[in-house]
Amino acid sequence: MTDFDHAAIDEILHSRVRLAIVAFLAGARTADFSAVRAATKTTDGNASIHLRKLEDAGYIAVQKHFVARRPQTLYSLTERGRRALLAYVAHLENLLPKSGGTQP
Amino acid sequence: MIQDQAREDIAFIRRAIEEGGAYASAGSPDMLVWGIAAALGYLGTYGFIRGWSPLPPGPLWAACIGLPWLFSLRRLFRRLIGSGIGGAVRGPMAQALSMLWLGCGVFLTTLSIAAMWTGEARSGWFNPVVAGVLGIAFFASASLSNLPWLRWIAIGWWIGELAVFALRHQPEALPLAAVLMLVLLAGPGLVLLQRRARRAT
Numbered sequence: 001m002t003d004f005d006h007a008a009i010d011e012i013l014h015s016r017v018r019l020a021i022v023a024f025l026a027g028a029r030t031a032d033f034s035a036v037r038a039a040t041k042t043t044d045g046n047a048s049i050h051l052r053k054l055e056d057a058g059y060i061a062v063q064k065h066f067v068a069r070r071p072q073t074l075y076s077l078t079e080r081g082r083r084a085l086l087a088y089v090a091h092l093e094n095l096l097p098k099s100g101g102t103q104p
Numbered sequence: 105m106i107q108d109q110a111r112e113d114i115a116f117i118r119r120a121i122e123e124g125g126a127y128a129s130a131g132s133p134d135m136l137v138w139g140i141a142a143a144l145g146y147l148g149t150y151g152f153i154r155g156w157s158p159l160p161p162g163p164l165w166a167a168c169i170g171l172p173w174l175f176s177l178r179r180l181f182r183r184l185i186g187s188g189i190g191g192a193v194r195g196p197m198a199q200a201l202s203m204l205w206l207g208c209g210v211f212l213t214t215l216s217i218a219a220m221w222t223g224e225a226r227s228g229w230f231n232p233v234v235a236g237v238l239g240i241a242f243f244a245s246a247s248l249s250n251l252p253w254l255r256w257i258a259i260g261w262w263i264g265e266l267a268v269f270a271l272r273h274q275p276e277a278l279p280l281a282a283v284l285m286l287v288l289l290a291g292p293g294l295v296l297l298q299r300r301a302r303r304a305t
Contacts, residue, residue, distance in 0.1 A: 016116075023117045027124020027250045035127050039120065089117060095110040 012057045013088045017042055017050045022059060022085050025077040033073050051075060059084055123299065125250040132296030134176050134205070139290025141172045146282035153275050165220065169213055176209065201248050208241045228272025231281045235265035238289065260288045 013019045017040050024039040025031060031039070037047040054060045059081030063074045077085075145168035151157030152164070174181075212234055219225040239261030246254035264284040271277035 019113075019117065020120050023120030024124040024127070027121035028127045029124075029250065031124070031127055039123055039127070085117070089114065092110040092114050095106055096114075097107075 009091065010084055010088050012053065012059060013084060015050065015053075017046065018054055019088070021047075021050060021054060021075075022077060022081055025060060025075060026082065026085055030074050030076040033075070036075055054081070057081075057084075121250065132293045134172070135293025136290050136297060137175050137293075138172045138209075139285045139288075139293055141168045143282040143285040143290065144168055146278045146285065150275055150278035150282070153278070162220065165216070169216065173209075173213070176206075201245055204241060204244055204248070208237055212237055228269075228277065231277055232265045232269040232272065235261050235268055235281070235284060239265060242288075242292075254292065257288050257292050260284075264288065 013022060020040045021036055024036065028035065033047070033051075036051065037044060040047060040050075042050075051060065051062075055062055057080075058078055061076050061078050063076070065072045065074065145161075145165050148157055148159055148164045148168070149161045152159060152161055215233070216225070216230065219230045224230065239258045241258075242254050242261060243258035246252055246258065261284070264280070268277050268281055268284070271280060
């Protein structure tokens with residue numbers, strides 16, 4: 001038996017693609033759609049679905065702009081998303097022996 | 105094993121955050137170009153002083169400052185001729201970084217012109233100022249782009265500033281400044297460029 005608590009896992013971040021998006025935005029602060037898609041190495045449709053889920057959860061904020069009449073979408077991590085990522089990392093660190101932790 | 109999975113996930117998160125930081129620091133080709141150009145300027149000046157090069161420092165530095173400026177202002181030129189329309193929008197942090205480096209570039213360029221014009225460049229204070237300003241730029245960039253290792257580059261510049269200051273009355277300050285430009289400006293630019301290329305593939 002381990003002390004692994006399934007209930008403590010953030011279901012939103014438990015998806016590898018969504019975790020990659022949130023972590024990438026934690027580093028980039030703000031990024032456009034193509035950068036997020038490239039960072040997560042996924043398709044347009046898949047990236048859109050995961051971005052929508054993160055937006056619905058309040059983890060990312062979306063800003064839409066028009067540049068030369070073409071739409072541009074910028075994504076950034078919200079405070080809620082940042083707290084969720086920190087909590088997720090803390091949860092992972094709790095599964096490890098006391099040395100070898102990390103802080104995003 | 106759950107522990108192995110947790111370790112792997114933490115490493116995955118760390119890599120993704122680093123990639124995000126590299127994305128935010130979009131000016132890496134400029135760092136590479138400026139680092140190489142400034143190093144050539146310093147080495148050419150040293151060669152002229154030693155009698156190894158016939159090219160006087162004035163025209164040499166005009167090229168070593170003017171050409172990188174043309175490269176750095178390429179986005180502005182593209183926008184002016186209309187071919188940059190529809191390019192990727194840069195985020196606020198990337199824009200803040202651009203403004204930081206643009207401000208440092210304008211300051212160092214105007215100061216270098218003034219120092220060369222008045223002959224003050226020979227008195228030795230100018231190169232330590234350049235190193236100190238680049239240290240400040242890297243220190244701020246580390247925070248803006250979320251790349252903590254850039255702080256070590258800033259510290260390298262400040263140590264270099266002291267070393268160049270110690271050699272300010274000797275021509276050997278010039279090759280030392282060239283090495284600093286290659287290692288602490290072109291070097292980080294190359295690393296960031298490679299990370300960006302890896303992210304794009």
